[in-house]
Amino acid sequence: MTLQIDDTNRVRTLTLNRPEALNAFNEALYDATAEALLAAADDPEVAVVLLTGAGRAFSAGTDLAEMQAMVTDPDFTPGRHGFRGLIEVLSGFPKPLICAVNGVGVGIGTTILGYADLAFMSSTARLKCPFTSLGVAPEAASSYLLPQLVGRQNAAWLLMSSEWVDADEALRMGLVWKVCAPEDLLADARRHAEVLASRPISSLMAVKHTMVEPTRGEIAAASARENAHFAELLGGQANAAALADFTGRGS
16 A cells, blocks of 8 residues: 555645665556545544554655656556646645654655645655766755745755755754754644644635635646646756666665
8 A cells, every 4th residue: 555544633644655665656546636625625523634644754755767667668568647637736725834844854755845825844754855876857846935935045945956955954944944853743733734624624725725825826827837847858968968877776
């Protein structure tokens, strides 16, 4: 099971569950996460969604073996939702979304925080946007959402450098709301989730709608720009070399 789903006190916890792959998103996990969010949106017993990862990673991002297959395998079969479908679901998700970053977050494991209403991070976790090291463009409307969240220069460093950011730096930037000891992370995130879940769902949804509705057009426009650049760069010289290096290392 690539995604674990648990309900407690009107909080639905989604746990990315590919620990052997550091919870990297393959097509199956993109689809399962999108379907779980759609189901949570429609479930009158779910007030809040809490997203975290199993094992020592939050998410290592898109599965690079599948990224290479997209480039080289003519028989590659995309998922029903895939990456772009998950981003559309996140953009339209009408209820509070809380992320608990339990370990490394790479690519979508970092950019998903642009869609979080609250983000908690383990003090031992690290985040990275590896786009320039892979020779590709930003994703998930991060070129719009990250400057909104952390400011132009912090976003420029995150998106251009492909360097790791530790929990203290993520907190300073405003990329996450709270940093917790590893053993306290889930309990602290869940405690805050249950505070929100104790409020009327209709009111929570009204607050979220009024906060995010003005950004939805910008998110769609940013995604379109990013997707065009990504399509241009995917399989190009820099990207092909980076993927070949990755698969050659067998990691």
